[in-house]
Amino acid sequence: MAKVSIRGLFKMYPNAKDVAPAVHDFNLEIDDSEFIVFVGPSGCGKTTTLRMIAGLESISKGEIYIDDQIVNNLPPKNRNIAMVFQNYALYPNLSLFENMAFSLRLKKMEKFEINESVKNKAKKLQIEHLLDRLPGQISGGQRQRVALGRAIVRDPKIFLMDEPLSNLDAKMRVRMRMELIKLQRELGVTTIYVTHDQIEAMTMGDRIVVMNGGVIQQVDTPENIYNYPANRFVAGFIGSPPMNFIKGKLVRQDGRLLFAHDRFALEVPADTAGRIDLKYKDVYGGIRPENMTIKPYDGGDVAGPSFRGTIEGAELVGADRYVYVRFGGDEVIVRVDARERHQNGMEVLVSLEMDRFLCFDLHSEHRIS
Ligand SMILES: Nc1ncnc2c1ncn2[C@@H]1O[C@H](COP(=O)(O)OP(=O)(O)OP(=O)(O)O)[C@@H](O)[C@H]1O
Ligand SMILES: [Mg+2]
The missing domain is CATH 3.40.50.300 (P-loop containing nucleotide triphosphate hydrolases)
Incomplete structure (x- = not known):
């Protein structure tokens, strides 16, 4: 040996x-x-x-x-x-x-x-x-x-x-x-x-x-x-479908850290936020397809860590379904149970598990969270 x-x-x-x-x-x-x-x-x-x-x-x-x-x-x-x-x-x-x-x-x-x-x-x-x-x-x-x-x-x-x-x-x-x-x-x-x-x-x-x-x-x-x-x-x-990356900015506001996109802002959990250096502004937010859920958007206020998008298409892969959701010029893939069916073109609310949300520096691409 x-x-x-x-x-x-x-x-x-x-x-x-x-x-x-x-x-x-x-x-x-x-x-x-x-x-x-x-x-x-x-x-x-x-x-x-x-x-x-x-x-x-x-x-x-x-x-x-x-x-x-x-x-x-x-x-x-x-x-x-x-x-x-x-x-x-x-x-x-x-x-x-x-x-x-x-x-x-x-x-x-x-x-x-x-x-x-x-x-x-x-x-x-x-x-x-x-x-x-x-x-x-x-x-x-x-x-x-x-x-x-x-x-x-x-x-x-x-x-x-x-x-x-x-x-x-x-x-x-x-x-x-x-x-x-x-x-x-x-x-x-x-x-x-x-x-x-x-x-x-x-x-x-x-x-x-x-x-x-x-x-x-x-x-x-x-x-x-x-x-x-x-x-x-x-x-x-590593991971299939791959992790989703969303371009955004880190913004500090009233002691909180927000990940800001043109269309929405997500609050980064305090323990994660505490570990991110203040010098980072432009980042990629990273979230895996299994760390998001979708539900039909009912027209009300968007509360919690979520954003609105439109279903572009879906792929059935055995027990899972990969749903493509578009928001503005961006797109994410969400992995849902195959029994969950959604119409193409439908407006949905995408919710994120923020404790699984990662941040990468836009320039070096190193993980910073
Ligand atoms: N004999 C050689 N002469 C010159 N360049 C080579 C030679 N063998 C490999 N390379 C180059 O070295 C780099 C690494 O090649 P290598 O074969 O180690 O890649 P690999 O990771 O094994 O790829 P693959 O998954 O396709 O097998 C490549 O850019 C390749 O073109
Ligand atoms: Mg080889």
Whole structure:
């Protein structure tokens, strides 16, 4: 088992010197046995970082340590790392048994030991009965298991996985997600898992590393990332449908703090208001779709933390309905129970749970509340 320490990691591809670095000032401490997920949009540097840890890509600046040993110049085969790729990279002409045994044969392990180890790991992955087949003769999910099997027979100190489930259909993906976590817990191997799927990140990671443009945006538990996003990027990237952002101004009035939009003002709860620096004026208000409710507007005064809007449309998504509400030039998505039906064009009152209302500085986009 191993801990990994990444300090000041920086990567500039030699053929891309005129553009931004692929990875910039990357610092991270990964605990022994931890399941950590790198998540972020396409091109944010996830694979590059993973390949530097594996030793498959050179490091431009910074250090990577595995258990206090600097590995910058250690060849991949000496790092005791196993990597699982998106396309599985199985040998098509070798049986599943031979695919799994491959690295053990290279290590010159005894025949009976190889046999024992492969059978044992295959049993864990429920592919014992398939070992004589070729990769072309099994399903995608089973191929995925073989790729995993090939990684775990080597008893590595670290697993690196780059979008290993993205070739599977949605149902299989959910199942494999659970099985992977179970397997990782059982083996206790430190795992770094790359995905661009925020749901995968939320459900699998002990901690999540959110990346954008080669830079870490936030490292924290799924709960904290969801409830206390460090900035507007993280707030918008994690969660589906995404958090709503409304441009407005912070105004202090009679000892109260108001979030003021052209059409309405919302009182920021006192304990939140007390933590916001006076220097912030222009902000984005952030509220998640599940932290609002709607009801038909009856023409009376608007009381409490709410504003008027018009229903533009709705999407039915299983047990939920996502309702699009327009107010002036802005729009929010509200998540309601699917049994709640509203007519398009109807005037509604949108009410906000203000204790879930976040403020982000308009310029730096950092969360300030
Ligand atoms: N061999 C290479 N030469 C030059 N630039 C590269 C090379 N590989 C990747 N890049 C660039 O480095 C940046 C990071 O790429 P990387 O593959 O790490 O992204 P990623 O987060 O894994 O994206 P995806 O989710 O699409 O797999 C991108 O801008 C990419 O174009
Ligand atoms: Mg990638």
